[in-house]
Structure formats: C-alpha cells, structure tokens
Amino acid sequence: MAKVSVNKHQPVYQMPTNPAAVRTKKYALPTKKYINLAMRYFLKSQLKWGLLPLALILINAVVSLTGLYPNIWIYVTIFVGVILYLLFWVIQFVGITQLAQYKPMFEKFQYEIDNRQILMKLNQKEGSVMKWEQILDGYKDKDAYVLIISKGQFINLPFSIFNSEHDIKVFERILKQKELLKV
DSSP: OOOOOHHHHHHHOOOOTTTSSSEEEOBOOOOOHHHHHHHHHHHHTGGGGGGGHHHHHHHHHHHHHTTTTTOOHHHHHHHHHHHHHHHHHHHHHHHHHHGGGGGGGGGGGGEOOOSEEEEEEESSEEEEEEGGGGGEEEEOOOEEEEEEEEEEEEEEEEEGGGHHHHHHHHHHHHHHHOOOOOO
C-alpha cells in the first residue's frame, strides 16, 4: 500500500451550503419519539389489514348465532394474534434503536433545507445529503414536521428547532412545492 503524503496547505472540503437554505438548530430524534412515530405510521399503513380480524369475528358471530358451530375460542385466538402481531412490530422498532447500524438516525444533526436537498450536518465538516426524491411522504404533526423515508425511517423536525417563524413558512412552502404536504 502506498503512503500518501499529507499537505498542510491543502484545503479541507466542507459540505456545500446554500445561502438561501432554511437552517435549523441541532436536534436528535429521541428513541421514544421514534418508536411512537414508527408505530403510528405502521398502524396507518396497515389499517386495511385490520379488517381481516374484524371479518373473522363477524363470520364467527354469524356461524355461532345460526347454531351451526358455536365457538368462543376464535375470539380469543384473533385477539391473541392481533396482540402478538402488534407486539412483534413494537419489538422491531425498539430493536432498531439499539442496533449500531441505525445509530446515525439518533445523532444530533443540524439541517439545511432548500429546494434541491436536505443537508444533514453532524458538524461543519461531516454530514450527508438527502435528495427530495428519497422522501416518500410527509405530514405536519401537532408539534413537528415528519418526513417519511421508509417504513422505519423518519426525519422529525420539531417547530422548536427552526430559528424563526419565517423559516417555518419557507420550509412549509418547500414541502407544498414537493407535494409532500397537503394544501
């Protein structure tokens, strides 16, 4: 392996910034907030599957009322199955908070947001860029904006990390332009 000489006068490259970008204060997503957001999004996306246990209960009720096959165990089985399914997903989301590969999701970032990208900066020299195409959905919560990247990945931007009301309005306008926030 060749040795690379280090030049003290070589410039250190910083992350590109846009002077018109919305800048936020540093913020780290708390693990409890993450679990809450992940479960809410999961339940919202799985709502149609909630009809399956309901249909099974109704079918069993009809069969029981006609006297064809009275059975109360199906109610217990459906209830236990639903609870175990939800518990499985809670454990998955709690596990994500403990894995080393997901630790970057819970680090303190300063965000710089413009029409092209979301720049997530750990410090002045380190960070990552997220293109708007990577964001699947977004919504405005009672205390934050939530940008959904995938089933278990979110960017949570509380109103308190924005520096002014003007920054919040500019960010909201960007979200509306990207059709992530319903008008």
